Amino acid sequence: MAALTPLQPPTWPQARGYAHGVAGTGRMVLVSGQVGSDVHDRFAPDFASQVQQALRNVLAVLAEAGGDASHIARLTWYVLDMEEYRASLGDLGLAYRAVMGRHFPAMTLVQVGGLVEPEARVEIEATAILPA
Helix, strand or coil, X not given: CCCEEEECCCCCCCCCCCECEEEECCEEEEEEEEECECCCCCECCCHXXXXXXXXXXXXXXXXXXXXXXXXXXXXXXXXXXXXXXXXXXXXXXXXXXXXXXXXXXXXXXXXXCCCCCCCCCEEEEXXXXXXX
């Protein structure tokens, strides 16, 4: 288990589905942006499924360093359409928990004008801290 500590300013409302910040010590692993395609370069058919596959891809790269979801300190999501993201929140929660469990790191989500892969609807990068 990673030694990550969520940061919650005492007067702020509790973050839901993410942490306001995370502190930890150890070996840092940086995972480049992963999209929602499988090992055969096939893209999942819908937004929530692409998120689920992108998260699986993040964990596959992290596993190469000996890490797992519990080591992820930060996720950055790049989406093409913020309204598509908002309309998918119910399915996204299920997709996220299927891969990440109840681990909620610090997260940023931004809408971008385009992604390198034409079929991609989302790209997710991660920063993890593994025990030294």
